[in-house]
Amino acid sequence: MKHFSRPHWQRLGCALLSAALAVTPALAQRNELPNLGGPEGLSASAERQWGDRIARVLYRDPDYLQDAVLDEYIARLWAPLIAAAQKRGELDESLQSRFAWRILLNNERSINAFALPGGYLGVNLGLIATVSSDDELASVLAHELSHVTQRHIARSIDEQARMTPWVIGSLILGAIAASHSAQGAQALIVGGQAAAAQAQLSYSRDMEREADRVGFGVMRDAGYDPRGFVGMFGKLQQAATLNDNGDYPYLRSHPLTTERIADMQARQSLLRNLPPVAVRWDQALLAARARVLAPNQVDALRALAASPTAPQAAPVTQAGSLYASALAHLRLKDFAQAWAQSERLMQLLQTPTAATSSAQRLTRLLQADIRLAQRQYAAALPLLSADGKTIPTERPERLALAQALLHLAGHAMTPALTQTLRQYVQLAPHDAQTWNTLGQLYAAQSAPLAALRAEGEAQAALLDWTGAIDRFRAAQDLARRTPLQAADQIEAAIIDSRLREIQNLLRAQQLEDAKRS
Numbered sequence: 400m401k402h403f404s405r406p407h408w409q410r411l412g413c414a415l416l417s418a419a420l421a422v423t424p425a426l427a428q429r430n431e432l433p434n435l436g437g438p439e440g441l442s443a444s445a446e447r448q449w450g451d452r453i454a455r456v457l458y459r460d461p462d463y464l465q466d467a468v469l470d471e472y473i474a475r476l477w478a479p480l481i482a483a484a485q486k487r488g489e490l491d492e493s494l495q496s497r498f499a500w501r502i503l504l505n506n507e508r509s510i511n512a513f514a515l516p517g518g519y520l521g522v523n524l525g526l527i528a529t530v531s532s533d534d535e536l537a538s539v540l541a542h543e544l545s546h547v548t549q550r551h552i553a554r555s556i557d558e559q560a561r562m563t564p565w566v567i568g569s570l571i572l573g574a575i576a577a578s579h580s581a582q583g584a585q586a587l588i589v590g591g592q593a594a595a596a597q598a599q600l601s602y603s604r605d606m607e608r609e610a611d612r613v614g615f616g617v618m619r620d621a622g623y624d625p626r627g628f629v630g631m632f633g634k635l636q637q638a639a640t641l642n643d644n645g646d647y648p649y650l651r652s653h654p655l656t657t658e659r660i661a662d663m664q665a666r667q668s669l670l671r672n673l674p675p676v677a678v679r680w681d682q683a684l685l686a687a688r689a690r691v692l693a694p695n696q697v698d699a700l701r702a703l704a705a706s707p708t709a710p711q712a713a714p715v716t717q718a719g720s721l722y723a724s725a726l727a728h729l730r731l732k733d734f735a736q737a738w739a740q741s742e743r744l745m746q747l748l749q750t751p752t753a754a755t756s757s758a759q760r761l762t763r764l765l766q767a768d769i770r771l772a773q774r775q776y777a778a779a780l781p782l783l784s785a786d787g788k789t790i791p792t793e794r795p796e797r798l799a800l801a802q803a804l805l806h807l808a809g810h811a812m813t814p815a816l817t818q819t820l821r822q823y824v825q826l827a828p829h830d831a832q833t834w835n836t837l838g839q840l841y842a843a844q845s846a847p848l849a850a851l852r853a854e855g856e857a858q859a860a861l862l863d864w865t866g867a868i869d870r871f872r873a874a875q876d877l878a879r880r881t882p883l884q885a886a887d888q889i890e891a892a893i894i895d896s897r898l899r900e901i902q903n904l905l906r907a908q909q910l911e912d913a914k915r916s
Contacts, residue, residue, distance in 0.1 A: 441552075441553035443493065443494055443497045443498065443550075443553075444497060446498075446516045446517050446550075446552060446553055447497055447498055447499065447516070447517035447518070448517070448911065449516040449517060450498075450499060450515050450516035450517020450518065450519045451499070451517060451862055452908075453515055453516065453519070454499070454501070454503070454515065454517075454519045454862060455861075455862040455863070457503055457505075457519075457521070458503075458861040458862060458863070459861075459863075460505070461506075462505045462506045462507055463503060463504075463505055463506075464504040464505055464506045464524070464692070465504075465831070465832045466504060466688075466692060467794055467795035467798050467799075467832065468685070468688060468761065468764060468795050469504055469524075469527065469685065469688060469689065469692075470504065470794075470832075471793070471794055471795055472527070472685050473502050473504070473522060473527075473540075474502075476533055476536055476537050476540060477502060477540055479537075479621035479622060479623075480537065480540055480541050480544055480617055480618065480621050481500065481544070482621065483617045483618075483620040483621035483622075484544060484545075484548055484617050486620065487616060487617060487620060489545065489548045489549075489613055489617060490548045494518075494548065498517050498518025498547070499517055499518040499519050499829075500518045501518070501519055501520070501829060502519075502520045502521070502522055502540075503519065503520070503521045503522070504521075504522055504524065505521055505522070505523055505524070506524055506692065506693055506695075507523040507524060507525060507693065508523070508524065508525040508528075508693040508694065509523055509525045510523065510525045510526050510529050510634070510635070511523045511525065511526060512526055512539050512540075512543055513543070514543045514544075514546040514547050514551075514552070516552050518547055520540070520543050520544075520547070522539075522540075524689040524690075524692055524693040525689070525693060526539065527685065527686060527689035528686050528687075528689035528690040528693065529634055529686070530631065530634075530682075530686065531630065531678055531682075531686075532624070532627060532630070532678065532679065532682060533623065533627075533679065533682060534618075534623045534624040534625075534626065534627025534630070535627040535630045535631045535634070536627075536631075537618055537621070537623040537627055538614070538615075538618055538623070538627040538628040538630075538631050539631060541614035541615070541617045541618040541621070541623075542610050542611065542614040543610075543614075544614065544617065545609070545610040545611075545613040545614040545617060546606070546610045548613070549606070549609055549610065549613060551606045551609075551610065554606070555603075555606070611628075614628075615628060678715050678716075679715075679754070679757075680715055680718055680748070680754055680755050680757065680758035681757035681758045681760075681761055683715050683716065683718055683719035683722075683758075684718060684719060684722045684758050684761045684762070685761070686719060687719040687720070687722040687723035687726070688722065688723075688726060688761075690703065690723055691703055691723050691726040691727050691730065692726075697731070700727045700730050700731050701727070701731065703723050703724065703726075703727040704724050704727035704728045704731060704733070704736070705724070706720055706723060706724060707720075708720040708721060708724075714747060717747060718744060718747055718748065718758060721740050721741075721743050721744040721747065722741075722744055722761070722762070722765065724740045725737050725738075725740035725741040725744060725765060725769075726765060728740060729765075729768060729769055729772060732772070734769055734772060734773050737769050738766070738769050741762060741765055741766050741769060744762050745759070745762050745766075748762060760793075763782045763783075764782075764783075764795055764796065764799065766782050767779045767782040767783050767796075767799050767803075768799065770782065770803075771799065771802055771803060774806070776802075776803040776804075776806040776807050777803075777807060779799070779800075779803045780800070780803055780807075783796045783799055783800045783803065784796075784800065784812070787812075788811070788812065790812065790815055790816050790819050794823075794833070797816065797819065797820065797823075797833075798832065798833065798836055800812070800816060801816060801820070801836045801839070801840055802836075804816060804840070804843075805839055805840065805843050808843075813840065813843070813844065814844070816840065817837065817840045817841065817844065820833055820836065820837045820840070821837060824837060824856070828856065828860065829860045830860065831857045831858075831860035831861050832857075834853050834854075834856045834857035834860060835853070835854070835857045837853040838850045838851075838852075838853030838854045838857065841853060847877060848874055848877055848878060848881070848883075848887050848890050848891065848894075849887075849890055851870050851871075851873050851874035851877065851894075852870075852871070852874050852890055852893065852894050852897075854870045855867045855868075855869075855870030855871040855874065855894070855897065855901075856897070858870060859897070859901055864901050864902075864904050864905040864908065865905065867897075867901045868898065868901055868902060868905065871894050871897055871898040871901065872898065874891075874894045875891070875894060875895065875898065878891040878894070
């Protein structure tokens, strides 16, 4: 199959001070390598501002992906790593509170992930599609997390006195703009200073080793199998050997040294006698989902939809192929075939066990998506709520349920789901997808003030201060023109407060832009 790629995310991965996915088996002993010391120049607040500026662009990039199922998967792997980093003292309270700690999925087939300033991380679908276990993906996330907690971006800047954060930030944004407009790139990348900085955009070998060492400890303490480091390293080596066509930017900016390869081979020999790590049923389905969501071309989707499942293949492999086929048919709008393949998958998972229960749930979610695409909204409900009355506890089910209820006017579950999502966003205010869904539910229930506020919060979660201000001002205008109930008066007060807060953030951004111009 022809490999279709999107060059702007690849160029970004190449230009960033990213955690090279040349994930090396780190030394098990914490004291075998010294710490490199803390950053002197760039403050955590300045790094966060730099990261916000870059993330603001990425949120608007066509390859930014909001997928509730894969977002949940990444979050499930990420939470234990953050907890382990805190327990080990790698992540202190100051850094935890000042940094964003958000992971952006992007619709890119190359095997890559990268760390951005200020606690933002990026993960490509190609990486999720390639890993064979949670442990392999956790090894990448732990490595990336360690680049952030050890302040490697700040240290790299500090080592180059002339490399200000905004010079490198402009360079990164220019790499994105170059794929869309040559003039836009020239407006962002100007002068010899940026050209000189471009040559320095890489982690040192010591930083890579430190990220390996710290990441290995974090991963191990989080309860993951340390062999994930070894397995991921082997996949990257194979990818570089078989497909070195520019799709693996981390290998170009961070070549695999003979020292690191030898370290990986030595660790493999030590682990040789351990039993192999079995592929989990749900992981096979999630990898299949990533494979299907990445390509946009019809021919690629048709190939995935028609991919045969060999009878002699392991059942877990068959499950992944069936899931990919069903989802590909869904994207091609061949709903009958999508449903037929999902039913075959459910039959394969027929016997409920601890090993297959999560895969059954993912299959039910896929079937609910098929029913929603067919506009069979009532038929989607039992796939999302067992009794048709209880609000599900999982985020993907809640978001899918909302899409069904939006087309079932007056359904008894709508007010309860709205209240549940309202409580959820108080704990997760940066969840733009849930805020947008909440806005749709409020609008359907003739609550326009709350709907406008939710739309504004969704824009704020994506760092679009101008868009948020527009929605909040529209809400203020509505409040002035409409008699308010008690609940609306509280909503109006929140809107006034949030508008002032976002206006202050926009002014600060504009002042910073003026300083750089």
